[in-house]
Amino acid sequence: MNRFVSMREEINLSGPEERLNFELECIDRHNLLRRYHQADPLKRNPELTRKAQKHAEKLLRKCSSTHNEDGFTVCHIINRSVSASEITDMWYSEISRVNFSNLTLDDVTERFTQLVWKDTQEIGVGLARDGNDHVYVVAAYSPPGNIPHLVKYNLCPPS
Numbered sequence: 139m140n141r142f143v144s145m146r147e148e149i150n151l152s153g154p155e156e157r158l159n160f161e162l163e164c165i166d167r168h169n170l171l172r173r174y175h176q177a178d179p180l181k182r183n184p185e186l187t188r189k190a191q192k193h194a195e196k197l198l199r200k201c202s203s204t205h206n207e208d209g210f211t212v213c214h215i216i217n218r219s220v221s222a223s224e225i226t227d228m229w230y231s232e233i234s235r236v237n238f239s240n241l242t243l244d245d246v247t248e249r250f251t252q253l254v255w256k257d258t259q260e261i262g263v264g265l266a267r268d269g270n271d272h273v274y275v276v277a278a279y280s281p282p283g284n285i286p287h288l289v290k291y292n293l294c295p296p297s
Contacts, residue, residue: 161187164277168253168261174296175254183280186262190278192261194266197274211249211277215297218271222263225275229253230240238295248284255283256292 161182171274192211213225232250260280263288267273281294
């Protein structure tokens with residue numbers, strides 16, 4: 139089932155339907171990329187979406203530029219329009235820094251490793267934007283990944 143809104147659809151927060159379409163595009167892109175790493179598709183979890191949305195709004199109020207915080211994967215964009223697929227691809231691009239021969243976890247690659255973490259089964263995506271072109275996209279996962287002693291079981295090189 140392909141629910142891509144458009145690879146170039148810009149972040150539009152004018153209503154719940156647009157936010158849902160954005161979230162579904164993000165999930166579809168996650169699932170496409172996860173297939174390369176023998177990870178099962180993620181399912182949308184409305185409770186995780188609610189938590190991710192609340193966290194995105196909190197970051198917007200604080201105007202924080204953190205990447206990851208409190209178990210969430212975060213993208214902060216300023217003065218640039220991007221699609222859900224492009225944001226997911228930004229997280230995935232950290233693969234270039236992963237040594238699959240000697241797997242370790244670090245904060246330089248944690249967005250990529252969470253995205254393809256095999257044990258993760260569910261996702262929720264939230265986003266918030268202000269009038270000053272600050273956009274926060276937050277993904278919440280269940281069960282969360284990036285557990286050091288489980289890395290060798292949960293990360294596979296792309297096939």
